[in-house]
Amino acid sequence: MPRLSYRKALNRALADELARDEEVFLLGEDIRVAASAVTAGLLKRFGPERVRDTPLSEQAFTSFATGAAMAGARPVVEFQIPALLFLVFEQIVNHAHKFPLMTGGQCAVPVTYLVPGSGSRTGWAGQHSDHPYSLFAHVGVTTVVPATPADAYGLLVSAIRCDDPVVVFAPAGAMEVRANVSDPAPVPLGRGRVHRAGDDVTVVAVGHVVHDALAVADELAGEVSVEVFDPRTLYPFDWDGLLASVARTRRLVVVDDSNRSCGIAGEIIATVVEQVRLHAPPQRVTRPDGAVLPFASVLDRAVQPGREQLRHAIHHVSKDG
């Protein structure tokens, strides 16, 4: 079976969609030479009208994409660093997301915002290490965080075909993952995936920490039977899929590499406890409240959710009840 890297999966999804639909075009900073590698080879194949380098003007090019989408195009905007989403939050949330409703259905805004290298890239420190997916889920913008190469390909393809704005967070911690993918295919938005079946605890893991959750589940195999659920899309969330899992295990741990307050982990727990009587209080493993990632590697790691904390949380919910 052919090995596919996560990064290459994103590249292939862009190439396939550019080839499939003339209305798809890419824009972003340094994408012609593929500074992030995700757009490698695309300029040569599709030309500068379809692969457009933008000046450093995030707010304008994000709204440019909104206008183009309202006129029937399907722009994909690549952001070099996750923090740029803070600059364009207004343009995405207040314009792209709101126009369909505010115009009474007169337009659609099918823009894809692609963030390759979201979260901590070791050594990049405070302003380059955020993972702001919960913000977009909160406002109701379709938000996907693929963990594997197959999902990276499939979810990016579906994002581009979706008639709504979609933010695709490709975690830095997943970019180097490789897997056997024989036949990359679209993955529906809003559908989670059980990576590993188990009976005692459901661990919900978002993005690259899926791989940590799988490793911990393997380690604990003799002791606790852990089911690993990857929502893949944070908004809309696959509540049915998750509830089916928790209805069996009755124990829940969420691991999420974003800040604790108002994070997606809190939402997952709240929704589950509204509907399922659990055997033990659920746990979440996240970054601290209001975290800013410090530079020194040991400090950076100390702020991100790690395997040790996850093991601890699994033990904690397993003991109770």
Added chain:
Amino acid sequence: MTGVDPVRLYRTVRLIRRFEERAIELVRSGHIVGGIHPYIGQEGIAAGVCAALRPDDVVAGTHRGHGHVLAKGADPARMMAELCGRVTGLNRGRGGSMHAADFAVGVLGANAIVGAGGAIVTGAVWARRRRGEDLVGVSFLGDGAVNEGMLLEAFNLAALWRVPVLFVCENNGYATTMPVADSVAGSIPARAEAFGIRASVVDGQDPAAVHATTAAALARMRAGGGPEFLEAQTYRFDAHHTFEHTVRLDYRSAEEVERGRSRDPVRIAGSRLSATDRANVDADVEAVLDAAVAEALAAPEPDPATALEHLYASGLTARTGGG
């Protein structure tokens, strides 16, 4: 000052004026909730600019956007219904005054965020021209907007990529209460000129002058000349917003307002018509607006169960708030 029918210009100016006066009455009577930003005094700009546009050209307006939407050809009855929050409104009652949009006549929408329209209309025009259409776009903006960074970024994109967008700055002297002299360093046209965009200045109180200047700019743009900028000097006769009288803001002298009002675009446009033509237009506009108000008020309000309809073009439905 040739090329446009003075009756048509007068009709548009008069329609916007009377629409606004009717809307203010409906604000006072409680039929329009949330108030409006009246365009009264500035009608010559929308009328002159839009008379030079083709139906397929697109415009993006501002929070003071009724004039742009009407001048581009939206149905006044559906516009009034929108302001009243009725299901028959342009936006099915989902947009209101600051978001009125009519894609059928090229109105991408009023926009309540100052400076936001410039990049949006640039992207829309670029995307449609890539498909082989030869349309142009207009971004209306206020003098306050020229201090917004994103607008300057949009100038850069439009100029670099030679997107034919006319940026029309309606300089009415104030951003809410902030005078231009206290807010704009340098000059307004120089903002655009710094990006290599050709800029013109026109008397916004004279719709024929606005039309002539716009038509010349659009001709250059259609011939491949890239974006242009137009500063139309004008004056807002009324308050920034209909709530203003409740807070009694003190920022313009009575003499200044009097002076501003003395150059009235309705009177200037009307002076070019015979008294009979003027009376005919006035009567016609009145009839249109009588019907518009009656239709709007008779129209049903949207069904509360549909409050989040159109939130997602993909058909996604939102979870309810619970309880």
